[in-house]
Amino acid sequence: MNILEDAKNLLAKETDAVANMANLSALIFNNLPRLNWAGFYVVKDGELVLGPFQGKPACVRIKTGRGVCGTAAEKMETIVVPDVHQFPGHIACDGASESEIVVPVVKNGVLFGVLDIDSPVKNRFSPKDKKLFEDLVEVFKQHTNLIY
Numbered sequence: 001m002n003i004l005e006d007a008k009n010l011l012a013k014e015t016d017a018v019a020n021m022a023n024l025s026a027l028i029f030n031n032l033p034r035l036n037w038a039g040f041y042v043v044k045d046g047e048l049v050l051g052p053f054q055g056k057p058a059c060v061r062i063k064t065g066r067g068v069c070g071t072a073a074e075k076m077e078t079i080v081v082p083d084v085h086q087f088p089g090h091i092a093c094d095g096a097s098e099s100e101i102v103v104p105v106v107k108n109g110v111l112f113g114v115l116d117i118d119s120p121v122k123n124r125f126s127p128k129d130k131k132l133f134e135d136l137v138e139v140f141k142q143h144t145n146l147i148y
Contacts, residue, residue: 003027003028003031003032003132003136004132004135004136004139006027006031007024007027007136007139007140008139008143010023010024010027011023011024011139011140011143011144012143014143014144015143015144015145016144016145017042017112017144017145017146017147018051018052020140020143020144021039021040021042021051021052021140022052024040024115024136024140025038025039025040025052025053025054026054028054028117028136029054029055030054034119034120034121034124035055035117035118035119035124036055036056036096036097036118036119036120037053037054037055037056037058037093037097037116037117037118038053038054038055038115038116038117038118039051039052039053039054039055039058039115039116040052040053040105040113040114040115040116041062041069041073041113041114041116042112042113043073043111043112043113046064047061047062047063047064048061048062048063048064048069048070048073048113048114049061051113053116055118056093057093058093059091059093062091066089066091067087067089067090067091068081068084068087068090068091068100068102068116069091069102069114069116070091071089071102072102072103072104072114073104073111073113073114075104076104076106076111077104078101078102078103078104078130078133078134079100079101079102080100080101080125080129080130081099081100081101082099082122082123082125083098083099083122083123084097084098084099084100084118085098087100096120097118097119097120098119098120098121098122098124099118099119099121099122099123099124099125100116100117100118100119100125101116101117101125101129101130101133102114102115102116102117103115103133103134103136103137104137105137105140105141105146107141107146110146112146115133115136115137115140117133
């Protein structure tokens with residue numbers, strides 16, 4: 001299985017942001033091991049609002065600069081957290097989460113939202129995973145109309 005190729009094929013004929021976020025979340029959650037949440041938050045009125053995801057119910061709104069998602073959004077850079085309990089201000093939507101990676105979705109200098117992936121395993125996300133998730137966000141941006 002090549003999840004990057006699968007993502008390209010899955011998103012190739014669709015441009016709707018909600019549909020593509022939903023399918024990409026499901027693809028990630030169901031094909032990568034040791035995850036307990038995968039999904040998107042979308043920028044609305046200056047904060048992150050829950051978008052399509054897979055996993056347990058989640059926090060609905062996150063202010064920019066708060067938690068891992070809000071910090072990644074504010075800095076517009078990927079953040080990998082090996083142990084969420086060591087991240088100041090971590091927002092625990094699922095108490096089972098131990099590590100997290102958040103990749104901002106930025107196009108033409110504008111933040112659309114973030115891809116958030118959680119794991120119940122500490123140190124789950126390697127540099128290879130970081131590159132994979134950033135590549136998946138690139139595929140998403142290439143195939144998606146980001147006017148939401």
